[in-house]
Amino acid sequence: NAGVTQTPKFRILKIGQSMTLQCTQDMNHNYMYWYRQDPGMGLKLIYYSVGAGITDKGEVPNGYNVSRSTTEDFPLRLELAAPSQTSVYFCASSYSDRTRGYGYTFGSGTRLTVV
C-alpha cells in the first residue's frame, strides 16, 4: 500500500545512546517532515525537507539531525538521547503542488522512551 512507513514502532533507549528513526514514502512527494508529539499536546515540527539534498530546521531541532539523500527516505538521527526526547515521533510527506493544497500523509509513528 502506498504511504509513509516508519520503523521501528517502539524503542527504549538509555540516556546517551544514539539511534536513527527511519522514514520512507512511495508517493513521490517532494516535501517530508518530522514531528514529535508529547502527551496531551499537538505536534511540533523538528525538521523538514523540500527535496532531496535540502533540509531545514523546524520549531524544536535541538538534539536531532536529518538527511535527505533520496526523494523516498528521510531518516531522523538522535544523538546522545535525553529523557526530554521521550515522545511519539511522526514522519509525514506532502505534495509540493499548491493546487492540491499540500495534502499530508502521516506515518503511524515511533514511540520512543529514553530511560
Place this chain on the structure above:
Amino acid sequence: KQEVTQIPAALSVPEGENLVLNCSFTDSAIYNLQWFRQDPGKGLTSLLLIQSSQREQTSGRLNASLDKSSGRSTLYIAASQPGDSATYLCAVRGFSGNTGKLIFGQGTTLQVKP
C-alpha cells in the same frame, strides 16, 4: 508567531448528538487549515482541508468552516457514532515560504458513548 488553540480539550457525548469542535488561530494570514483525526496509538488521518479562499468543506457527516477574519474554524459532526471517538487536531499552514509546514493545536479528545 502563529498559535493554534482547540477548545475543549476533551468532550463526551451520547451517541446521536450533533457536536462542534472549535479551533482558533492568532494570525489570520493562513494558506489553508486542515482537520485531522488521530486514533489511539495511530498516526493522523486527514479529514478536511479548507483553502484560505474557502468558507467551508464537507465530507459525509463532517462539515468544517473557516472564518479567517476572526481566526476561527469549527468542525461539525452530525449524528455522532461511537466510531467517531478519537482525537481531532486542527492545523494551519501560513505563508512562511513554500514549505507546507503546519502549526497544530493541542487537539480535542472526543468520546461518543453508545
